[in-house]
């Protein structure tokens with residue numbers, strides 16, 4: 001169960017976001033980067049990489065990197081990106097709980113991410129040990145973003161479908 005306080009906090013974080021219209025996860029990444037005033041780079045993890053169940057977020061001094069596993073569906077990929085953005089928005093950093101980090105191997109990390117600075121790997125190892133509560137919050141933010149994107153889209157239909165609906169008089173009832 002996610003506590004009431006953290007649900008509120010996540011809702012507030014998401015409501016402060018300006019969701020792109022039409023919504024796409026890539027456009028959202030751009031919007032979040034703009035809001036934070038620093039670029040977010042998306043990368044893919046090579047297949048077979050077992051350093052993390054899904055995605056990774058690494059924060060450097062100048063930008064943020066999000067790593068997503070390569071062999072996955074578009075929907076799952078989008079969800080991973082939203083989840084990592086959830087960690088980012090919630091400010092889940094500097095966690096010293098190492099309970100979950102046993103599965104992460106430094107050598108494997110440098111094998112899969114050869115361009116990564118060794119100092120970053122240290123931070124990454126620390127970063128992958130989120131608490132259960134933090135994982136729930138990241139999931140919550142991901143689903144709240146999806147929900148508000150859907151709500152926004154149904155009130156402001158964009159593109160061909162919206163025009164078609166307007167032409168057919170489907171839209172506009174009760175507005």
Ligand SMILES: [Zn+2]
Pocket residue numbers: 083087130135138
């Ligand atoms: Zn997570």
